[in-house]
Every structure is written in structure tokens, then in C-alpha cells.
Amino acid sequence: MAQSIADVCIVGVGCTGGILAKELSSSGLKVVGFERGPAPKKIDYAPRDSIRFLVRTEQLEWVRHEPTTTRKKAGEAARLQYRTSPLNVLGGALLHWTGQVSRYLPGDFKLYTNEILSGNAERAGADLTGYDIIDWPLSYDDLEPYYERFEWEFGVSGHAGTNPFAGPRKRGYPLPPLRHSARMELFAEACKQLGYHPYDTPAGILSQPYRPPPPFDTRIRERPACVYCGHCNFYGCHVHAKAATLYTTIPVAVETGNFDLRTNCKVFRVNSDSAGQVTGVSYFDPDGQVHEQRARVVILCAFMFEHVRLLLLSKTDTGRFAKGLANTSGYVGRNILAHGDVRAMGLFGAFIINGFIGPGSAAMRIDDFNGNNFDHAGLGFIRGGTIGTSGDGTPVTRIDVLPPGVRSWGQEFKKYYTRYYTRTMDLNMQPETLPHKANRVDLDPRHRDRWGLPLPRVTFDFHQNEHRLQKFMAGVGEKIMSATGADKVWTEGKGRPNRWAGGTRMGADPKSSIVNEHCQTHDVPNLFIVGSSVFPSMSGYPPTATIAALSYRTAEYILSQKQWFA
């Protein structure tokens, strides 16, 4: 069944879709938003129930019917993986994220220039065989005003000027930092002793009640301050202090009357014509019936796995898009990225941490070992990562945080846990992963989702630069933890992939990238892709602030193309 033509069709109404929906519908464009998950009620995400959300990870029910498959390298059989980062629900993963908001470092956008052309990689003695490193086609300065929009519309708590490595900013944070916890105090003290530069991690969590002031969008409703309950990661926030589009930008978009939101509707194909333009999308409605929605512009706003899958599924039988929509370069699915988090743990005999008091993103961090902020000469790797406090955790989720040598059950465990549950803390290191040719997403040849569509198959492993960097970062973490006065320090030095990006990267060269600086595909002018999938390289920071900034910037570009909607 064909329906009337929309100005814009948004596929996925989470972080990026929730921002773009507001921006575009507010300017009078008729926007249709497709969300494959439901519109959740508070009872679905907010109760402080650690069995339901942390142990049985109920929010992931929304993705369990659409898992990925994973393997370490080509040639291996891929196995079903149910615990992935996206959340198939209105508002997306912002519902259950931790809330760490960081602008990238100016150098994070120029890896090729700063690491390879500059001779830095050579000085470091890094082996970059197999990597595929390019610059972003935009700079920190290009994104700066849009970082600001995100920070002021959603309410970010932070302390501008305290991180000597941060890029320049025109405006401070709208809110002061969150209250300091025991772990923040211990970490800051230890870092100062060691000559590092601790700062309050900017948090997408309100330290005070907040509503955006002019000149920002005052239609966004006021939200209360964080109550420090400690139920952030894998929960939705019960007071709505955590930044999420579900209760900020999405209601504003709906109130414009120009946003037609269709939940439980799964887009499975982006349609294109013989002229090489996209014409709209095909989707399953909640009853599994197939429909078509025509549109002048289509924006993919889903998770990075899904962007790759959708482009590959939207291939045409013949012609330019026979390898996948917008894939004349053959780069769709390539160079996927993740952090390889490593941890250092400390145990305190004479100091009570109470790590369950939240939020996890009330944290201190250092950037002394992030990006290119330190001398890499002779280290054997390039780049770095952030180091900071992490945590929260109810008793049921900390039972594996045990120093080596302590038995994990019996009287010994009981004695340990009853004494030390409130007396441990963690540092989390987020070393970046370089874009590697072997890391990619494609269509799984065997496994299918409940609609019969091939699942995204993730082929990912860490390579030589990551191994060296992760080991180095674990060592720095151990050193800092020792300086906190912990009685016992131990590390988890093997990186775990976390926070995915890449797969439809942006670049200046259409032969080796999918989108340009406006998140517009090189091949199809009326097709946009917004999200971490466009990142050509990672950073030591979580990706959300940059994803959000790109959303605002892309919205502005689309609105400037008035001829499309005349």
C-alpha cells in the first residue's frame, strides 16, 4: 500500500532520530519516524530492580529477537550474540546508557594527518600493517557549535576549563558537576600526586533541575536533578535526570504536529529508482504486513550494525547498487570500531567507598594518556584512551569482583564479600581501536531474524596496536590505583569490545568512504546516515556527544536544501 509522500523518513527513533525528528518537524517538514521497538512506559524501564535489569537484562528483550552474530576472524563460524549495545525501543540506547558526555579532542578528527603524516607513528615504532586510517572530513571547530546545542538542550553537568587537553569551547556547561563520591575523591587525589590532570567527567545527568534557557530550545520540558540512586546503566532513569530523547526532544517533535511516529514498525528496505535517488522505505507494520512509505529524503538513524545491514539488504538486482545501496565504493560494513575497555580494581581495608551510590557517570577522569596527549616515542603503538572512575553496582552484580587468590565461594568468599562489598572501586580505561581492514559487518549467511532477514554478522578482533595500547593502559590504571592507597590492586588487562562505531564511514574520498561531512551518502544525495557508523576512527571517549552533534549539524544541512522540499 503506497502512502502520501513525506518530506523526510527517519529510520530509527533513538538518539539521532529523536534529535533530527525535532529539528526537521519544527521547521515545518513532514517527517515520518519508524521505530522497530515499542514506546516504553516508565514501569518498563525505571523500577530499581537489579534482578530484572542487571541480572536478567530485561531491556535487552527488546533486541533479543534481532541479535547479531559474531566471530573473531573471517573463515570462522559466527555465533549468535544477544548482549549487544543497541536497544530496539523508542528513545534507543539513551534510555539505558551511563551518561558520559565528551566532546572529542581536536586531534581525534585528524588521525591520518596527526599520526602518520606527522611521523608520530614512526617515532612510536608502531606497526600499522592492516590498518586503514583516514582523517574525518570535518574538524572539531566544525562540530563545536553542535556539541554546544547538545549540551544545552539535554543539560550536561561539567566543569569547563578543568581539562587542559580539551578543545576550545565558546560556552561553559549549563550545569555544575555532579556531587563527588568517595571514588572520585580518591582518584583525583592519586592523580594529582602523580602529576596528572583529573577533571569531572561531563555527564548527561542533571546536577540541578534544568530546562534549556534561550537561545536554546525552551520547548523541552523541565526535568529534576539526579538523586544519586545508582541505577543508571541498563536502567532507565526513574526521575528523568539522565539525558534521553524519549522525554526531551521526541515529545517536542510530536507536539509540532508534523511528526508521524510509527512504533513497532520495522524498515527492511530503502527503495531507490533508476536515477539513483532513494524514493522511500518498505516496512513491516506491527502485524507483520508490508507497507511502503515514500519520502523525498531518507535518514538512517539506527544502530551501526543495522545501517550496514539495511544498505546491504537494499541492493538492486543490477546497476550501481548491486553490491548494496550507496556502496559503489564497496566500503559498506568495513572498518568497524570499538573501545577495548580494560579495568583496574582496588580493595580498601580502611576506607568505605559505597560504590553502589550513583550515578556511574559521576566520575573523575584524566586525559593525560588519551589521543596524542603524551609522548609515544618508542612505545610501539599510537593513540590512547581515557582513564577514570567507574562503577555503581548492587551486591548481586559485584560477586565476580574478587582479587586473585580469593575463592569465589564458601566461607572464604562470604568473609571477603561481607567485609569488602562496600570497600572496592574500579577504574575503567577506554583505549581506542584503530580502523582495521579485517573488522567488518556483513550479512550472516545462515542466521535470520524473526522477519526472515539475514542478521548482521560482526567480524571483529583487536590487533597489534590495540594489544600494546591495552596493556599500557592497564599499567597506568594499576599505577593510579596503587597511589589511591588501596591495600590490594589488580587488573583486567584484556580488552573487551564495547561501544561500537564505523561501518559506513565518512571521508573526503568517495572511493573509500560512504558519507561526506554532512552524513550524506556520496552515491545518493537524498540518503543520509547519522550515528556512530559514520565514524572513520574512534576516540578515547564514548561516542554519544559526537553522534548527537552530528545529528544537529546534519539537520541544519538538510534544512538548507530548500529546493528538495519546494
Place this chain on the structure above:
Amino acid sequence: MNSNKNKRQSSKALTRTEARTLEAIAERIFPKTDTPGAVEAGALDYINLALAGDYAKLLPLYRRGLRAVDRHARRKLGAKFMHLDAEQKDVILADFEAGEVSDFKPAAEFFKTVRYHVLEGVFCEPQYGGNKDMMGWRLVNFPGQQFGYPDPYINERVDLPPIAVDYEAAEED
């Protein structure tokens, strides 16, 4: 979605014999000392409810694993698991933990699963059947699912009486 569904279920997944063996295991995983252990905390009720609900898929592993525990105990030490003394029980469980049980390949997986579930039963929200009177939380000085913390409690014991999540209130808050 599935809020509070365990509370409404009364069916027990394990037979009486299976439950008694499991109880003996739970007692060794988190024993009663001068403070209560897993059995007093209700870990058995927790597991029984979970195996009749969200963990139903694990029931076959439990069935086979519990039989293997008795089999291994008889073969190695000449008696059913529950009749061994504490030290002997730990020897048997250590074999499972290490995966060193010749006729039961998933021994390590079974041990790991049971350990998680027993400890979940000690530290869960009480509505799931375990952590009776929030005794697990009291043992580790966790004040439960507080609405929030007005103070940072830096190097200070949190002396609030523990509270469990209140689903009635959660609908509104």
C-alpha cells in the same frame, strides 16, 4: 512487561530430592557462619521460582547436574552428597568447579550457574523469593533500592534501613 511475575508463580520446578541436594550445595557456596547463609536467605526459593520462570531453559542442566553431583560423591567418597561432611562436600564441589568430573562434561558450567543463582538468591530483590528480610543486603551493608542518597557517604557506613523496590510506587514515580 514481566514486572513482578515471579511473585505470582507458586509452582516449584525441582523435586524434593533435587531441592535437598541443591540446598546442601547452596549451604557450601554461601554457608551459615555466625551470620545467616544462603539457605536462611531463601536462595532455594529463589532458584525454584526462577527455574519455573525466566530460567526454565536451565532446568535440564540442573536435573543432570544434581544427579551428577550425587553420582560423583558416591563414586569418590562413598555417599550421597548431602550425607558428606562439609570438607568432603567442598572436595566434590571443587571437582565440579574445575570441570574434573569424568562423566559429566558441563560440570564447570553447572557449578558456575549454580554459584551465580545461589548468590542471586542471597542478594536479589526480595520479591524474587530470596534475600528474606533483606538479610543478604544487611550482611554486606547495602541499604537496598533507595530512591536516592542525599549524602555522599564518603568513608561512612550507610546506616539507612534497607528497602526493596516498590512496584506500586514505581508505576507513579
